[in-house]
Amino acid sequence: MKFKQLGIFSKASVIWLGIVMFMVVFGQWIPLPKPTNFDIDAMGVGLFDSLKHPLGTDSNGYDLLSNVIRGARPSMLISLISVGIGGLIGSTLGIISAYKRGKLDYIVNTLFNIVLSVPALVLGLALVAVLATNPDPNIEVPTSRRVIVIILSLTIVIIPILGRIARGATLSWSNREFVVAARSMGMKDSQIIMKHIVPNVLPAIYAVAFLAIGVVIVVEGSLSLLGVGIVDGVSWGSMIARVRGDLEYAPHSMIVPVVVLALTVIACNQLGDILRSQLDSREGRL
Amino acid sequence: MSSLLSLSNLRITFDTPRGQLAAVRGVDLEILAGESLGVVGESGSGKTVLSRASMGLLTMSTAHRSGTVVFDGQDLSTASREAVRDTWGTGMAMIFQDPMTALNPVRRIGSQLSEGLRVRLGMSRKEAKKRSIELLQLVRIPDPEKALRKFPNQLSGGMRQRVMIAIALACNPKLLFADEPTTALDVTVQAQILQLLSDLRQELDMSMVLVTHDLGVVAGHTDKIAVMYAGEVVEYAETKELFANVRMPYTEALLNSIPRLDQKSSGRMAVIEGRLPDPTQPEPGCAFASRCPYVQEKCQVEHPELQKADNGHQFRCHFPLGVAR
Numbered sequence: 001m002k003f004k005q006l007g008i009f010s011k012a013s014v015i016w017l018g019i020v021m022f023m024v025v026f027g028q029w030i031p032l033p034k035p036t037n038f039d040i041d042a043m044g045v046g047l048f049d050s051l052k053h054p055l056g057t058d059s060n061g062y063d064l065l066s067n068v069i070r071g072a073r074p075s076m077l078i079s080l081i082s083v084g085i086g087g088l089i090g091s092t093l094g095i096i097s098a099y100k101r102g103k104l105d106y107i108v109n110t111l112f113n114i115v116l117s118v119p120a121l122v123l124g125l126a127l128v129a130v131l132a133t134n135p136d137p138n139i140e141v142p143t144s145r146r147v148i149v150i151i152l153s154l155t156i157v158i159i160p161i162l163g164r165i166a167r168g169a170t171l172s173w174s175n176r177e178f179v180v181a182a183r184s185m186g187m188k189d190s191q192i193i194m195k196h197i198v199p200n201v202l203p204a205i206y207a208v209a210f211l212a213i214g215v216v217i218v219v220e221g222s223l224s225l226l227g228v229g230i231v232d233g234v235s236w237g238s239m240i241a242r243v244r245g246d247l248e249y250a251p252h253s254m255i256v257p258v259v260v261l262a263l264t265v266i267a268c269n270q271l272g273d274i275l276r277s278q279l280d281s282r283e284g285r286l
Numbered sequence: 287m288s289s290l291l292s293l294s295n296l297r298i299t300f301d302t303p304r305g306q307l308a309a310v311r312g313v314d315l316e317i318l319a320g321e322s323l324g325v326v327g328e329s330g331s332g333k334t335v336l337s338r339a340s341m342g343l344l345t346m347s348t349a350h351r352s353g354t355v356v357f358d359g360q361d362l363s364t365a366s367r368e369a370v371r372d373t374w375g376t377g378m379a380m381i382f383q384d385p386m387t388a389l390n391p392v393r394r395i396g397s398q399l400s401e402g403l404r405v406r407l408g409m410s411r412k413e414a415k416k417r418s419i420e421l422l423q424l425v426r427i428p429d430p431e432k433a434l435r436k437f438p439n440q441l442s443g444g445m446r447q448r449v450m451i452a453i454a455l456a457c458n459p460k461l462l463f464a465d466e467p468t469t470a471l472d473v474t475v476q477a478q479i480l481q482l483l484s485d486l487r488q489e490l491d492m493s494m495v496l497v498t499h500d501l502g503v504v505a506g507h508t509d510k511i512a513v514m515y516a517g518e519v520v521e522y523a524e525t526k527e528l529f530a531n532v533r534m535p536y537t538e539a540l541l542n543s544i545p546r547l548d549q550k551s552s553g554r555m556a557v558i559e560g561r562l563p564d565p566t567q568p569e570p571g572c573a574f575a576s577r578c579p580y581v582q583e584k585c586q587v588e589h590p591e592l593q594k595a596d597n598g599h600q601f602r603c604h605f606p607l608g609v610a611r
Contacts, residue, residue: 101347102347176387177382177383177384177387177388178387178388178389178390180343180382180388181380181382181388181389181450181453182390182401183343183374184341184343184374184375184378184379184380184454185374185375185379185401185402185405185406185453185454185456185457186371186372186373186374186375186376186402186405186406186457187401187402187405188371188405191401191405195390195393195397195401196390196393199390199392199393200390200391200392
């Protein structure tokens with residue numbers, strides 16, 4: 001599908017995600033006030049009040065625009081990496097188990113259901129509590145370790161979600177006649193999976209993966225808000241967490257990261273929907 | 287001529303919630319090199335299961351096979367899975383009923399066609415492309431180079447079935463199973479595809495098993511015909527002999543149910559009353575007894591054996607046609 005054929009809403013989503021990805025890649029080199037420097041002369045500057053701080057500052061004098069831009073990288077990378085790894089593991093498991101059926105399928109499906117029954121937030125809280133805290137509260141846990149644990153917990157959340165999608169799609173595709181036809185030509189199972197099953201299952205996984213990215217951004221933000229995410233205010237979620245007490249006298253300092261986060265999630269969902277509708281129309285043409 | 291495929295006492299049963307379903311009940315068949323056999327029967331008579339089981343394609347855990355399948359001197363019923371797979375494509379190949387579902391919708395014709403060539407015959411990309419074009423020419427597809435780059439949904443049903451035939455022929459099989467190759471196509475295309483299959487069989491000197499529910503389809507295109515009913519071969523003869531000298535009441539009923547131009551258009555079409563017996567509950571007598579117009583008491587109690595008559599004609603009936611009863 002070409003960009004021109006998209007509706008206005010979809011176009012906006014694609015453009016917005018493009019901007020976000022630009023911030024992820026080049027955000028560090030954009031000449032802006034350092035996100036970690038607070039401007040003692042401009043605390044709580046409102047939206048568009050000052051040329052120096054276009055989106056204003058929060059009550060501590062941190063520049064919101066630069067924080068939002070720098071926050072894109074951790075927020076997006078955490079969700080992209082966990083959806084990427086989780087999707088890879090989940091769909092591999094799902095496709096193989098659904099193709100082979102039998103005991104393997106039963107075991108994998110049961111595991112998926114068990115993991116699905118644990119709420120994402122509870123899992124994240126538990127993992128951070130166990131793996132990324134120090135018995136001695138005076139010694140700080142390095143941020144990188146927290147990030148890895150958060151990615152790990154989000155990956156575990158994603159595996160069964162995408163795994164079940166892959167499993168379901170494989171179940172329906174592996175009963176199609178062309179799979180029997182490929183077998184009747186003497187193709188090995190591994191060749192059939194790679195050449196016949198995967199190309200058909202992939203679009204469904206893409207579509208759900210985009211929805212999952214949106215979900216993961218929100219979960220990461222919620223973890224930050226609960227104080228177990230990235231604490232020092234470098235991701236969007238932790239920006240919201242940092243200013244949660246200031247809603248009364250500097251509401252824009254919360255509105256800015258919330259709007260950015262919401263727009264990104266909506267754009268991801270929209271892109272997932274575009275992919276899914278394309279999938280439907282191709283099915284319809286058969 | 288030497289025997290290419292021989293089935294002896296082949297039985298296929300499926301586990302179902304209602305018990306054992308016997309889809310094929312003791313079939314003996316022999317296909318000689320270069321010969322074509324038509325397998326005819328109504329829906330549910332076990333034709334498709336028979337052809338898939340002969341190839342060994344029924345691998346679901348609920349399917350059970352007994353009896354022997356010997357292909358080209360090799361007993362496939364005792365061979366390893368790998369050995370059976372080695373015969374697929376190069377020894378036996380199959381054309382499927384529905385060309386709409388038997389091609390992968392997301393891959394181009396070219397890659398699906400060259401897949402077998404590259405994997406089974408170890409051809410390079412270039413050789414495979416050259417051979418693919420030859421194959422598409424062989425099945426009379428116009429502008430083969432352009433067709434290679436198309437997706438299945440860009441081709442018509444007849445063209446897709448030609449592609450299916452080209453894929454099946456890719457590795458020069460000795461035996462081609464055509465499982466209702468024309469059922470999903472309209473009548474004019476049917477005739478073309480059948481003619482193509484017969485021509486190709488002679489050009490390439492293959493054997494062919496043509497599975498269909500339409501006696502008219504096999505009439506002009508096969509050397510021998512096996513009529514199946516309820517998982518058994520009920521009549522087997524050379525095509526000419528069968529049409530000249532029908533012995534089995536079921537075959538006669540099948541022939542009578544073909545609509546004819548000289549029938550009154552206002553009259554009812556001839557049908558075979560009743561339906562196939564429940565395959566999970568085999569009856570002691572003849573499977574066709576409940577629908578047979580010539581049924582007698584013996585038919586209800588004693589299962590008829592396959593009898594051999596002149597000219598290699600075989601039939602499974604206590605009171606065959608053409609004999610005073």
